Amino acid sequence: MAVNADVMTFPLFINGKWEQSGNQEFFDVLNPANGEVAARVAKGTKEDVDKAVSAAREAYDHSDWKMMMPKERSNVLHSLARQIIANAEELAYLESISSGGTIRRIGSNDILQMADLFQTLANFVLQYPFSETLPSPSFPGPAHNFIWREPIGVCAAITPWNMPMLIACWKIAPALAMGNTVVIKPASYTPLSTLKLAEILSAELPDGVLNVVTGSGSEVGEALVSHPRVDKIAFTGSTEVGRKIMALAAGTIKHTTLELGGKSPNIILEDADLDIAIPGSLFGVFLHSGQLCESGTRLFVPDHLHDIIVEKLVQLSSKLKPGNPLDSRTDMGPVISKKQKESILAYIEEGKREGARLVCGGKEWSVPGCKADTSLNRPSLRMLPTI
Numbered sequence: 571m572a573v574n575a576d577v578m579t580f581p582l583f584i585n586g587k588w589e590q591s592g593n594q595e596f597f598d599v600l601n602p603a604n605g606e607v608a609a610r611v612a613k614g615t616k617e618d619v620d621k622a623v624s625a626a627r628e629a630y631d632h633s634d635w636k637m638m639m640p641k642e643r644s645n646v647l648h649s650l651a652r653q654i655i656a657n658a659e660e661l662a663y664l665e666s667i668s669s670g671g672t673i674r675r676i677g678s679n680d681i682l683q684m685a686d687l688f689q690t691l692a693n694f695v696l697q698y699p700f701s702e703t704l705p706s707p708s709f710p711g712p713a714h715n716f717i718w719r720e721p722i723g724v725c726a727a728i729t730p731w732n733m734p735m736l737i738a739c740w741k742i743a744p745a746l747a748m749g750n751t752v753v754i755k756p757a758s759y760t761p762l763s764t765l766k767l768a769e770i771l772s773a774e775l776p777d778g779v780l781n782v783v784t785g786s787g788s789e790v791g792e793a794l795v796s797h798p799r800v801d802k803i804a805f806t807g808s809t810e811v812g813r814k815i816m817a818l819a820a821g822t823i824k825h826t827t828l829e830l831g832g833k834s835p836n837i838i839l840e841d842a843d844l845d846i847a848i849p850g851s852l853f854g855v856f857l858h859s860g861q862l863c864e865s866g867t868r869l870f871v872p873d874h875l876h877d878i879i880v881e882k883l884v885q886l887s888s889k890l891k892p893g894n895p896l897d898s899r900t901d902m903g904p905v906i907s908k909k910q911k912e913s914i915l916a917y918i919e920e921g922k923r924e925g926a927r928l929v930c931g932g933k934e935w936s937v938p939g940c941k942a943d944t945s946l947n948r949p950s951l952r953m954l955p956t957i
Contacts, residue, residue, distance in 0.1 A: 586777030629778030
């Protein structure tokens with residue numbers, strides 16, 4: 571990784587090393603907390619995708635990775651977990667400055683979940699039945715029936731911007747545990763932590779097992795999905811893009827896993843302990859500024875408890891502290907982009923037109939002294955907690 575005087579520069583990560591993109595072009599990654607350029611990242615091409623897939627295919631076909639014994643693979647997975655913890659501070663910082671996620675949440679939640687996932691799978695592979703003998707019928711003659719479970723091959727992962735590193739690990743860790751190789755295309759808003767994560771993990775892996783190609787969805791994403799040497803696609807993102815991926819993957823009949831958008835409700839029942847249920851519901855909706863597909867953005871409650879619950883939610887919301895995500899005291903960082911903020915504000919106005927009553931928040935919030943909010947005349951990307 572090269573570092574310029576003021577701005578970090580990230581190439582692609584292919585075959586165990588940093589690689590410049592074929593077109594030598596870069597795109598800017600902005601820090602949503604201050605509007606400044608956090609890093610410049612290589613803008614990958616179809617040719618770069620082919621290079622990464624070829625590296626992953628070579629590692630799958632000709633290294634000993636897929637044939638590694640479970641005990642040895644378990645040891646590797648434990649080593650990967652240790653590397654994540656050892657590099658937690660840098661990983662959390664890179665994620666925070668690109669996603670706007672609070673350093674407190676990333677360090678105390680995401681990083682620990684990532685390490686725990688690799689440790690869990692390290693134990694799992696020791697018990698997994700890679701082969702299994704089945705009963706054999708006597709007719710029509712002697713037979714040996716069995717199941718032999720083997721890796722799929724080259725897995726492509728396309729990840730979103732809201733929890734980029736954790737969601738990347740949800741795709742990387744199971745793939746590696748089973749002996750597959752991986753090519754990741756992270757969201758262009760938030761590629762920094764995934765690129766660094768790949769470098770860290772690859773120190774424990776054969777070259778080509780883990781690769782990252784950054785760039786646009788229309789070029790890099792589509793090239794990955796339609797590539798004939800990719801065996802599986804795992805995608806997390808919008809339903810609209812998920813439909814396109816399913817259609818593209820059909821051309822080569824790829825295994826496809828899609829985790830798409832949602833509008834999740836929380837439910838508080840009659841017998842609920844409100845001292846637990848109300849703070850839990852608040853956490854469920856405002857974690858990462860409400861930008862998760864499973865955020866509990868609707869709340870169903872008994873009619874006679876409605877006013878009590880709303881009043882308590884407003885009280886608790888007023889205590890949440892929006893601010894600099896690198897400050898450990900901050901509860902809510904900015905939303906990811908101007909487009910996202912405008913979408914939120916539009917939904918609030920639509921709800922009001924349809925008869926909803928706004929009881930708190932509903933507007934952007936500027937940090938006094940933050941030049942992104944004042945002297946640079948950039949719109950704040952911070953939203954007050956809104957109910």
